[in-house]
Amino acid sequence: MPIPAAILTLGLSVVLVLVGLWVGQNVNMLPIDASANAPVYDELFQVLFSIGTSLLLGIVGLLIYSLVRYRRVAGDTGDGLPIEGNLPLEIFWTAVPAIVVLFIGIYSYDIYERMGGMAPLNDHSVHVMQASADSSIAAGMAMEASQGSGGPARIWGGISPTGSGAAAVNVDVTAMQFAFIFRYPESGIISGELHVPVGQTVALNMEAKDVIHAFWVPQFRLKQDVIPGQPTLLSFTATKEGRYPIICAELCGPYHGGMRSTVVVEDPETYSTWVTKNSPAPLPVSVSSAPSAPLQS
Amino acid sequence: MTLTLSPPTATPEPQAPLQPQGWLRYFSFSVDHKVIGLQYLVCGFIFYFIGGALAGMIRTELWTPLSDFMPRETYNEVLTMHGTVMIFLWIVPVVNGAFGNYLIPFYVGARDMAFPRLNAVAFWLIPPAGLLLISSYFIGSASQSGWTAYPPLSLTTPATGQVIWILSVLLLGGSSIFGGINFIATILKLRRPGLKLLQLPMFCWALLGTSILVVLSTPVLAGTLVLLSFDIIAHTGFFNPALGGNAVVYQHLFWFYSHPAVYIMVLPAFGLVSEILPVHARKPLFGYITMVYSILAIVVLGLVVWAHHMFTSGTPPWMRLFFTIATSLIAVPTGIKFFNWLATLWGGKIALNTAMLFSCGFIVNFVFGGITGVALAQVPFDIHVHDTYFVVAHFHYIVYGGTVFVIFGSVYHWYPKFTGRMANETLGRLHFVLTFIGFNLCFAPQHWLGLNGMPRRVAEYDPQFTFINQLSSVGALLMAISTLPFLINMVYSAFAGEKAGDNPWRALTPEWLTSSPPPVENWKGPAPLVTHPYGYGEAPKPQTAVASST
Numbered sequence: 001m002p003i004p005a006a007i008l009t010l011g012l013s014v015v016l017v018l019v020g021l022w023v024g025q026n027v028n029m030l031p032i033d034a035s036a037n038a039p040v041y042d043e044l045f046q047v048l049f050s051i052g053t054s055l056l057l058g059i060v061g062l063l064i065y066s067l068v069r070y071r072r073v074a075g076d077t078g079d080g081l082p083i084e085g086n087l088p089l090e091i092f093w094t095a096v097p098a099i100v101v102l103f104i105g106i107y108s109y110d111i112y113e114r115m116g117g118m119a120p121l122n123d124h125s126v127h128v129m130q131a132s133a134d135s136s137i138a139a140g141m142a143m144e145a146s147q148g149s150g151g152p153a154r155i156w157g158g159i160s161p162t163g164s165g166a167a168a169v170n171v172d173v174t175a176m177q178f179a180f181i182f183r184y185p186e187s188g189i190i191s192g193e194l195h196v197p198v199g200q201t202v203a204l205n206m207e208a209k210d211v212i213h214a215f216w217v218p219q220f221r222l223k224q225d226v227i228p229g230q231p232t233l234l235s236f237t238a239t240k241e242g243r244y245p246i247i248c249a250e251l252c253g254p255y256h257g258g259m260r261s262t263v264v265v266e267d268p269e270t271y272s273t274w275v276t277k278n279s280p281a282p283l284p285v286s287v288s289s290a291p292s293a294p295l296q297s
Numbered sequence: 298m299t300l301t302l303s304p305p306t307a308t309p310e311p312q313a314p315l316q317p318q319g320w321l322r323y324f325s326f327s328v329d330h331k332v333i334g335l336q337y338l339v340c341g342f343i344f345y346f347i348g349g350a351l352a353g354m355i356r357t358e359l360w361t362p363l364s365d366f367m368p369r370e371t372y373n374e375v376l377t378m379h380g381t382v383m384i385f386l387w388i389v390p391v392v393n394g395a396f397g398n399y400l401i402p403f404y405v406g407a408r409d410m411a412f413p414r415l416n417a418v419a420f421w422l423i424p425p426a427g428l429l430l431i432s433s434y435f436i437g438s439a440s441q442s443g444w445t446a447y448p449p450l451s452l453t454t455p456a457t458g459q460v461i462w463i464l465s466v467l468l469l470g471g472s473s474i475f476g477g478i479n480f481i482a483t484i485l486k487l488r489r490p491g492l493k494l495l496q497l498p499m500f501c502w503a504l505l506g507t508s509i510l511v512v513l514s515t516p517v518l519a520g521t522l523v524l525l526s527f528d529i530i531a532h533t534g535f536f537n538p539a540l541g542g543n544a545v546v547y548q549h550l551f552w553f554y555s556h557p558a559v560y561i562m563v564l565p566a567f568g569l570v571s572e573i574l575p576v577h578a579r580k581p582l583f584g585y586i587t588m589v590y591s592i593l594a595i596v597v598l599g600l601v602v603w604a605h606h607m608f609t610s611g612t613p614p615w616m617r618l619f620f621t622i623a624t625s626l627i628a629v630p631t632g633i634k635f636f637n638w639l640a641t642l643w644g645g646k647i648a649l650n651t652a653m654l655f656s657c658g659f660i661v662n663f664v665f666g667g668i669t670g671v672a673l674a675q676v677p678f679d680i681h682v683h684d685t686y687f688v689v690a691h692f693h694y695i696v697y698g699g700t701v702f703v704i705f706g707s708v709y710h711w712y713p714k715f716t717g718r719m720a721n722e723t724l725g726r727l728h729f730v731l732t733f734i735g736f737n738l739c740f741a742p743q744h745w746l747g748l749n750g751m752p753r754r755v756a757e758y759d760p761q762f763t764f765i766n767q768l769s770s771v772g773a774l775l776m777a778i779s780t781l782p783f784l785i786n787m788v789y790s791a792f793a794g795e796k797a798g799d800n801p802w803r804a805l806t807p808e809w810l811t812s813s814p815p816p817v818e819n820w821k822g823p824a825p826l827v828t829h830p831y832g833y834g835e836a837p838k839p840q841t842a843v844a845s846s847t
């Protein structure tokens with residue numbers, strides 16, 4: 001008994017959706033997730049990957065089926081059916097993408113909200129130590145958000161801290177051809193590597209000296225341009241200990257490809273030992289337990 | 298009724314009879330739209346091979362993780378040149394200039410474009426502009442700041458190269474604007490009496506939409522680049538933060554042109570595919586009116602999505618939200634076109650020849666690139682992959698897998714029209730298979746590279762990415778090899794190809810209702826009135842040609 005076309009179509013669509021879901025769940029294309037917003041990102045990625053797989057397989061499948069099923073028999077010089085359109089069908093395939101896209105938009109908005117992206121700057125929990133930010137930002141072109149402390153304007157990186165409300169670590173970041181320099185204002189440390197304690201919110205006050213650079217840590221799913229004349233604030237919370245690359249992602253000159261550094265995420269004790277050891281002046285840091293991990297600097 | 302013949306009343310008779318004849322025409326300031334179209338096409342292909350050689354150098358450098366093949370400065374010159382050549386000297390001139398010029402006058406039932414001399418000027422701006430661009434490499438230094446030329450980098454790299462780059466892009470932009478004006482005037486004003494707008498072949502609508510984008514957005518690019526050149530030469534501070542300027546304003550202005558530019562590169566390809574599919578599937582184009590509206594929707598939306606290139610530039614949240622939504626919405630009219638093409642194939646009698654293979658390859662690749670595009674439109678997704686190889690993969694799926702595939706398909710489809718001979722099918726299929734495999738091998742792995750931490754525009758990279766980069770380079774090599782059967786085919790068939798007759802595909806659009814190649818005045822006698830360019834399956838058929846081969 002032949003199966004009715006409608007049921008066949010429905011069945012195939014269900015199979016497609018299931019395959020998409022399976023691929024989204026089981027094919028991992030991302031590096032490890034080491035920041036608070038990375039798992040949120042990966043959730044979005046899975047959803048997009050599932051939808052994309054179903055769509056691609058569906059359309060390519062339909063195409064290949066048509067090419068085989070309706071291939072011209074040698075010698076046939078006739079025409080196909082003179083069908084010029086079909087309104088219900090057209091409404092259907094306008095509505096379906098519209099709904100899919102609307103869903104994706106709302107969902108990614110939700111994801112962005114969960115990453116803290118839509119929070120007004122002065123609401124979020126980072127307390128920015130402000131030294132100098134001589135910004136010459138054209139009003140209206142950039143968000144001139146004032147800090148909670150009423151400091152001068154900084155462009156905001158777009159993702160606010162998530163995770164524990166622990167006291168923030170502040171780091172001043174200078175991007176220049178072709179290096180990142182990290183300065184810890186509390187302790188006066190100047191370093192070529194970024195050391196941060198796991199689980200604590202870190203606020204980067206970034207500035208570019210010469211041309212545009214971008215601060216990217218793939219394992220944090222985080223990227224922010226550092227634009228001369230636009231002091232920028234970027235914050236994140238690392239969740240997994242380890243060493244991850246910091247990569248400049250904006251073409252900045254001949255050695256752009258070599259403009260890399262490392263972020264070292266370590267447990268709080270190791271971190272405070274690192275701070276103590278590297279501080280130019282002695283600091284009152286209570287080292288309650290001896291560090292177990294070797295220091296890296 | 299499909300076809301009526303009636304005397305021409307409004308179309309001007311061709312002037313300028315004192316033109317060189319024979320092959321010399323192609324080296325002259327010809328005002329014949331067919332000659333100009335082929336001039337654009339061949340000139341475009343020359344630049345395509347130059348751009349391809351540059352791409353080969355990039356993929357060679359990336360064979361190893363170290364910067365060991367060429368100096369770093371040279372690498373940046375090569376990648377800047379590659380992008381600029383491919384966009385401004387290959388894709389834009391070929392899909393607009395070449396096919397637009399050749400086909401539009403036929404489609405509107407005219408004997409030439411509205412402004413034939415302007416048309417020739419538009420073409421003849423291109424070779425000098427291209428030579429100027431390439432010469433910069435030999436007089437000091439070519440531009441090193443990428444095709445996007447973001448300041449302040451473009452203000453600090455060697456000035457000669459950057460200024461020459463600006464000059465030649467200005468010339469090419471001017472050429473593009475002249476072309477755009479000409480297409481708009483021709484489509485709206487030179488239509489044969491009795492021919493209504495909604496009876497035009499879809500390529501006309503695609504080119505009308507494209508030309509509107511060209512005319513609205515290219516002047517913005519020109520103005521921006523003039524300001525940039527002031528910053529470089531006269532040390533003004535429009536975009537220089539050190540002098541109180543704003544580097545982000547440049548990005549807004551640049552992308553206000555350059556996002557529409559991506560549609561300038563792809564809408565004509567949509568139009569060409571809409572011409573190819575019905576002919577070889579022997580079915581009317583499905584959903585003509587929806588296709589027209591979706592082109593118009595793409596034009597309007599395409600003007601308000603530019604900031605999706607700037608999600609990490611410190612754009613405020615409301616702006617990110619707006620541009621995410623606008624960008625995602627473009628997927629709807631784009632999707633409509635794809636479903637309509639699939640419906641055109643459905644129930645047809647499909648000849649899977651080379652033109653058709655490339656068109657179907659286009660569908661597959663473009664859907665892939667469209668899906669990654671919608672993902673990129675989502676701010677939280679884009680923050681991770683912006684400026685990585687994921688983006689490189691996305692736009693090559695669109696521009697190469699989409700537009701370049703369509704260009705090849707179109708060359709095979711109209712080859713008998715251009716030359717009067719058929720292109721060789723065996724070589725054509727070989728070309729397709731090599732290109733399709735090479736292309737996907739080259740660019741699919743780049744998605745993974747971007748997701749896992751490889752930024753774009755680098756000459757050196759993390760050694761863990763070596764193998765995937767080598768895969769990609771092998772794909773690029775295959776793509777290079779694939780051009781051999783193409784070139785052999787084009788040259789060989791021009792002399793020894795099977796005679797095509799006037800209308801080997803038994804097509805209904807007006808360019809086929811004349812001899813192949815067509816006479817200077819396009820039709821001996823009056824221009825045919827074609828009101829159903831896709832009237833397959835309807836009687837009666839035009840019997841102007843004998844089917845000589847399939």
Ligand code: HEM
Nearest residue numbers: 559562563605606624667670671673674683684688692695
């Ligand atoms: C479905 C429609 C499309 C969507 C939603 C889309 C979306 C995007 C987005 C969001 C980006 C920015 C990625 C980033 O830099 O982080 C992008 C980049 C790009 N897209 Fe698309 N795109 C679409 C179609 C196209 C088309 C039709 C073309 C060209 C023919 C194209 C060419 C490009 C190019 C050239 C870039 C990179 C420009 C550069 O940075 O050098 N895209 N696309």
Ligand SMILES: [Cu+2]
Nearest residue numbers: 213248252259
């Ligand atoms: Cu950099």
Ligand SMILES: [Cu+2]
Nearest residue numbers: 556559603606
């Ligand atoms: Cu865009």
